Amino acid sequence: MRITVFGATGGVGQEIVGQALAAGHEVTVVVRDPDRLPERLDRAALHAVVRLDDPSAVRAAVAGRDAVLSGLGSRGRKANGVAERLTGKILAAMEAEGVRRLVVVSAVPVGPEPGGDPLVDRLMRKAIGAVLAELYADLARMEAALADSATDWTAVRPPKLTDGPCTGVYRRVVGGTPRSSRSISRADVAHAMLASIEEPATVKQGVGIAY
DSSP: OEEEEEOTTSHHHHHHHHHHHHTTOEEEEEESOGGGSOTTSOGGGSSEEEETTOHHHHHHHHTTOSEEEEOOOOSSSOOTTHHHHHHHHHHHHHHHHTOOEEEEEOOGGGSOOOTTOOHHHHHHHHHHHHHTHHHHHHHHHHHHHHHTSSSEEEEEEOSEEEOOOOOSOOEEEETSOOTTOOEEEHHHHHHHHHHHTTOGGGTTEEEEEEO
16 A cells, blocks of 8 residues: 555654555655654655655645555643644645545544443543643544544544554454553554554544553
8 A cells, every 4th residue: 555654753653654664555754854753764665755844745745645644743741733733734635635544643532431431540531631631632623623524534542652562452442432441552553543544444433442
């Protein structure tokens, strides 16, 4: 497949690119700062590297692609509308070029609360939600923009991210949230995003994932 990845300098984005290349896909990356691309990502293996602040280049980067994946998001607690704003650029480019398949990373708290969650998980969710309220509000606005778009979108919603390996073994709920969602590795988030590309059941859905 021909894939364009936004946010390839972030933890999830790096994993998407690495796994996509390993699977034999043609990968174009769109980044805010090409100098931040980690050395472990082989530039020679990439189809192209495009700057996010160049609208014409971004349109060219998504044109004719089979899927667009985004690991974009805030690097800290202060979201400053990053997810909503940058995803808006992706949507504008995709709609201008008639490209439909989009998979983005969001977060578990943006999705519905799972039924039957133990009290400790409900309290933890509430506490984390209070601390990261701005970040989750930004992601919620991003998902609202997806819902209003013409794209065939999927929002993959992980809980706390870790630097563990890719196992390919995790719980997944299309349109919902796994009970006791506590953590998952960035590598498995990337795995879930890539797996969603060709799954019709995930189109126009949030997908909760967790160990």
